[in-house]
Amino acid sequence: xxxTKTISxxxxxxxxxxDVKPHHNLVELLQGQFGLTGARETCGQGLxxxxxxxxxxxxxxxCLYLAAFLNDGAEVSTVEGLDTxxxxxxxxxxxxxxxxxxxxxCTPGFILMVGQLLDEHPDPDDDQIKHYxxxxxxxxxxxxxxxxxxxxxxxxxxxxxxA
Amino acid sequence: xxxxxxxxxxxxxxxxxxxQRLESREKVTGRAEYTHTMRLPNMLHAKMFRSTxxxxxxxxxxxxxxxxxxxxxxxxTIDDVMKVIPNPYYGPAFxxxxxxxxxxxxxxxxxxxxxxxxxxHVAEEAAQLITAEYEExxxxxxxxxxxxxxxxxxxxxxxxxxxxxxxxxxxxxxxxMALDYRLRKxxxxxxxAGAAHVFEHEFKTxxxxxxxxxxxxxxADYRDTGVTxxxxxxxxxxxxxxxxxxxxxxxxxxxxxxPFLGSGYGSKLYIKLEALALALSMIARRxxxxxxxxxxxxxxITKHPCTFRIKSGLDKDGRIVARKCEVxxxxxxxxxxxxxxxxxxxxxxxxxxxIDNVSIDSYALYTNVTPAGALRGFGVPQxxxxxxxxxxxxxxxxxxxxxxxxxxxxxxxxxxxxTGTILKDAATEKVLDKLVERMNWSQPFxxxxxxxxxxxxxxxxxxxxxxPTTSVAIVNxxxxxxxxxxxxxxDMGQGSDTAMAQMVGEVLNIPTESVRVTPRDTDVTxxxxxxxxxxxxxxMGHAVQRAAEHARDQLKALxxxxxxxxxxxxxxxxxxxxxxxxxxxxxxxxxxxxxxxxPPAPGTGLSDNVTAFWMISGAGxxxxxxxxxxxxxxxxxxxxxxxxxxxxxxxxxxQISGAASMQIGFTMFEKxxxxxGQVTNASLADYKIPGFHDIPPMENITVDTYQSNGPFGAxxxxxxxxxxxxxxxxxxIDDAVGxxxxxxxxxxxxxFRAIRAKAGQPLGDE
Numbered sequence: 001x002x003x004t005k006t007i008s009x010x011x012x013x014x015x016x017x018x019d020v021k022p023h024h025n026l027v028e029l030l031q032g033q034f035g036l037t038g039a040r041e042t043c044g045q046g047l048x049x050x051x052x053x054x055x056x057x058x059x060x061x062x063c064l065y066l067a068a069f070l071n072d073g074a075e076v077s078t079v080e081g082l083d084t085x086x087x088x089x090x091x092x093x094x095x096x097x098x099x100x101x102x103x104x105x106c107t108p109g110f111i112l113m114v115g116q117l118l119d120e121h122p123d124p125d126d127d128q129i130k131h132y133x134x135x136x137x138x139x140x141x142x143x144x145x146x147x148x149x150x151x152x153x154x155x156x157x158x159x160x161x162x163a
Numbered sequence: 164x165x166x167x168x169x170x171x172x173x174x175x176x177x178x179x180x181x182x183q184r185l186e187s188r189e190k191v192t193g194r195a196e197y198t199h200t201m202r203l204p205n206m207l208h209a210k211m212f213r214s215t216x217x218x219x220x221x222x223x224x225x226x227x228x229x230x231x232x233x234x235x236x237x238x239x240t241i242d243d244v245m246k247v248i249p250n251p252y253y254g255p256a257f258x259x260x261x262x263x264x265x266x267x268x269x270x271x272x273x274x275x276x277x278x279x280x281x282x283x284h285v286a287e288e289a290a291q292l293i294t295a296e297y298e299e300x301x302x303x304x305x306x307x308x309x310x311x312x313x314x315x316x317x318x319x320x321x322x323x324x325x326x327x328x329x330x331x332x333x334x335x336x337x338x339x340m341a342l343d344y345r346l347r348k349x350x351x352x353x354x355x356a357g358a359a360h361v362f363e364h365e366f367k368t369x370x371x372x373x374x375x376x377x378x379x380x381x382x383a384d385y386r387d388t389g390v391t392x393x394x395x396x397x398x399x400x401x402x403x404x405x406x407x408x409x410x411x412x413x414x415x416x417x418x419x420x421x422p423f424l425g426s427g428y429g430s431k432l433y434i435k436l437e438a439l440a441l442a443l444s445m446i447a448r449r450x451x452x453x454x455x456x457x458x459x460x461x462x463x464i465t466k467h468p469c470t471f472r473i474k475s476g477l478d479k480d481g482r483i484v485a486r487k488c489e490v491x492x493x494x495x496x497x498x499x500x501x502x503x504x505x506x507x508x509x510x511x512x513x514x515x516x517x518i519d520n521v522s523i524d525s526y527a528l529y530t531n532v533t534p535a536g537a538l539r540g541f542g543v544p545q546x547x548x549x550x551x552x553x554x555x556x557x558x559x560x561x562x563x564x565x566x567x568x569x570x571x572x573x574x575x576x577x578x579x580x581x582t583g584t585i586l587k588d589a590a591t592e593k594v595l596d597k598l599v600e601r602m603n604w605s606q607p608f609x610x611x612x613x614x615x616x617x618x619x620x621x622x623x624x625x626x627x628x629x630x631p632t633t634s635v636a637i638v639n640x641x642x643x644x645x646x647x648x649x650x651x652x653x654d655m656g657q658g659s660d661t662a663m664a665q666m667v668g669e670v671l672n673i674p675t676e677s678v679r680v681t682p683r684d685t686d687v688t689x690x691x692x693x694x695x696x697x698x699x700x701x702x703m704g705h706a707v708q709r710a711a712e713h714a715r716d717q718l719k720a721l722x723x724x725x726x727x728x729x730x731x732x733x734x735x736x737x738x739x740x741x742x743x744x745x746x747x748x749x750x751x752x753x754x755x756x757x758x759x760x761x762p763p764a765p766g767t768g769l770s771d772n773v774t775a776f777w778m779i780s781g782a783g784x785x786x787x788x789x790x791x792x793x794x795x796x797x798x799x800x801x802x803x804x805x806x807x808x809x810x811x812x813x814x815x816x817x818q819i820s821g822a823a824s825m826q827i828g829f830t831m832f833e834k835x836x837x838x839x840g841q842v843t844n845a846s847l848a849d850y851k852i853p854g855f856h857d858i859p860p861m862e863n864i865t866v867d868t869y870q871s872n873g874p875f876g877a878x879x880x881x882x883x884x885x886x887x888x889x890x891x892x893x894x895x896i897d898d899a900v901g902x903x904x905x906x907x908x909x910x911x912x913x914x915f916r917a918i919r920a921k922a923g924q925p926l927g928d929e
Binding site: 023031036037038039040042043044045047048050078079080082083088092095096097099101102103104105106107108111129130133134136137138139140141142143144145 | 181183184186187188189190191192193194195196197199200284373374375376377378423424425426428456457458655656657658813814816817818820821822824825846847848852853854855856858861
């Protein structure tokens with residue numbers, strides 16, 4: 001198929017360069033060239049949230065976002081960038097402690113979206129939580145536990161900021 | 164149910180503790196491995212060309228244009244497959260499913276040809292250039308029609324030989340019936356003749372599907388010396404047996420590796436894409452990945468639509484004296500595990516009631532639609548939908564309170580079930596009592612005024628675990644004292660790895676978190692029948708407990724051998740050092756479990772030991788019905804369950820809320836729409852599943868029970884919360900607006916049509 005485009009961008013804080021085909025989406029780019037499988041294509045329509053990736057600070061559906069649309073210098077973050085070998089992020093910790101996942105396939109998308117929610121609303125009410133997470137579906141239906149995880153994550157982030 | 168992270172290092176009391184899932188870190192960091200995102204070096208991608216007709220003879224397949232697409236390596240039809248696998252038919256109950264369509268197509272979406280290329284986009288583009296010509300045959304879609312239709316989906320039936328009760332169907336012709344399960348107790352005709360009241364109803368359920376977020380995926384890597392399959396499977400042992408059979412090889416040349424599953428719910432049971440992936444890898448002589456898209460899951464496997472004709476006879480006091488059940492299961496084009504669903508759920512079709520005269524006929528039927536299999540309940544939710552609706556309708560007609568009516572007829576502990584098996588460790592009374600208490604049933608209920616009406620309803624259900632099945636486990640204690648568990652149960656989100664490790668920790672008195680559970684790999688993990696039907700915690704749990712006890716006994720013997728006093732707390736490593744002069748050696752514990760069982764007697768279906776354990780649950784719902792739109796809002800859902808002892812209370816809670824929420828989708832809106840056999844809503848845009856806003860306020864209660872023959876008092880919990888949700892809501896709608904819905908889903912259009920019909924102002928057809 002047609003010509004590739006070379007894009008230099010930042011992936012989880014590190015500068016990278018990729019040769020991108022015009023028909024490849026962000027999920028294919030991340031899985032195929034960087035071995036990052038945390039963003040996964042499930043519905044292929046941007047409706048389930050499993051493919052969530054953060055591009056320049058905004059959550060996007062990686063299955064619909066053509067990789068070629070990344071600008072040079074773009075900042076791309078995935079779930080794999082959240083933890084260090086020593087420590088999980090507060091949102092990840094909260095998901096573990098509240099058992100807010102079962103099969104785990106949709107979990108990276110939820111975690112990234114919760115991060116976005118808490119960036120914008122550090123102390124969200126239930127309606128705000130539901131509103132932000134409407135685009136994330138979980139077939140195991142771990143929704144009550146995710147509610148709990150978000151509340152716990154908000155507390156953890158506040159405690160972390162105060163420390 | 165609070166998390167107890169601080170207990171993590173504590174020794175003892177591992178069972179009953181809310182241990183965080185062992186794979187937590189991998190899952191929240193996105194690093195957990197799933198087959199759908201795996202790749203092997205030199206791997207090819209497969210894309211399928213699928214049938215556009217529901218039933219037809221293949222006249223020709225034109226692959227010439229596809230072969231010309233640059234990058235295409237192979238375009239494969241059944242003729243190519245049969246050069247490497249001469250008899251290309253597979254399946255758990257019947258060997259009826261060809262690896263690719265052979266001579267006939269039997270449903271829209273059936274795989275007819277496959278393109279292989281290194282680039283999946285190339286394969287996809289080429290697959291779209293394939294054409295086929297068919298001589299179309301009349302199709303049969305409806306399960307009731309299929310019983311008498313002159314259209315036959317299969318020219319002759321091919322039972323696999325695995326199940327004794329299918330043998331009489333060998334080579335049967337001119338039928339669509341893949342199993343006729345029957346149960347006969349007492350004299351049902353005589354009892355109906357003498358009954359004071361007789362009620363007869365017909366209930367239906369729709370076609371819905373699992374929609375695991377990790378779609379089906381298999382990678383096959385065939386070598387002349389052996390084959391390895393990486394597959395999203397709920398049953399690696401069965402896959403190995405079936406692949407070995409197809410190859411004519413011993414099982415030890417077939418290796419099945421199963422990482423975590425992006426859920427399953429029954430969709431990844433037995434054999435799905437594995438036979439096709441095998442054939443493709445044999446032809447290409449390279450690893451081949453077959454991975455479905457979301458849309459393609461609509462052509463892989465679904466739940467059984469079901470028609471249930473139920474008839475009850477009552478005496479003048481409201482006691483059920485006779486019940487006749489006729490259940491028609493729409494199995495689709497290939498039997499898959501439908502015959503087992505038909506039998507194993509069929510035997511509980513009369514519900515949790517004590518009835519002296521019973522007749523059950525349960526039919527597995529072939530039709531020209533996507534095959535149906537097990538979906539979280541193994542047929543029981545379809546049955547409960549009918550018998551608990553029927554129960555409420557009778558109570559209303561007799562002007563009896565629905566709870567009082569159920570209590571009068573309830574099957575209680577120590578009494579014989581319709582099969583003849585005595586009910587044991589089945590808390591029907593406790594569940595009903597707790598449900599009634601939590602629903603405040605004895606208090607008056609405000610049905611509302613104005614255009615929004617309120618109602619409440621409940622239901623209670625019974626399931627018999629599929630019996631008999633076998634599990635084997637190995638516990639390996641290494642020279643440093645660390646412990647590894649090998650068990651074939653697929654962890655698809657139900658937390659089985661963690662629960663099994665808890666049992667090992669309990670027996671060996673070590674922290675659960677220190678136990679390593681090996682990912683499923685048939686080269687090292689021993690036999691297990693499959694992760695299905697809520698059987699694993701009980702069956703594999705027993706095997707794991709026995710394996711751990713076997714290891715513990717050997718460690719004790721080792722201690723004696725090296726001269727350590729009885730009950731000394733010498734570290735295990737030191738025992739090995741003393742024995743072998745260095746850190747070396749292993750202790751291997753093994754455990755096998757197969758429960759006792761008496762097969763149902765031919766003709767009557769009676770058995771005094773038909774199941775290893777019973778599952779009991781109840782649900783109550785409160786709803787608001789908008790009489791102007793038909794919208795139903797579930798304002799409260801109470802789930803009450805008998806699950807025995809909870810091994811991991813936090814995981815149990817999420818299994819219950821998850822199962823009930825999934826059933827909310829199947830109850831309120833999910834439906835595969837079919838037009839001439841063609842699925843018209845095969846996407847997440849058109850087939851909606853529950854999201855955050857669809858989950859009602861929920862209360863989940865487990866009654867205090869202990870499964871006396873279970874490992875640590877436990878039994879399965881994965882399905883039990885699905886059973887009663889649908890009838891509880893329909894019964895609540897009836898209570899609110901006085902309309903009775905006989906078919907799922909209970910969407911606004913259905914409800915509104917029923918309200919208008921009742922008011923004598925029916926709406927016109929669509």
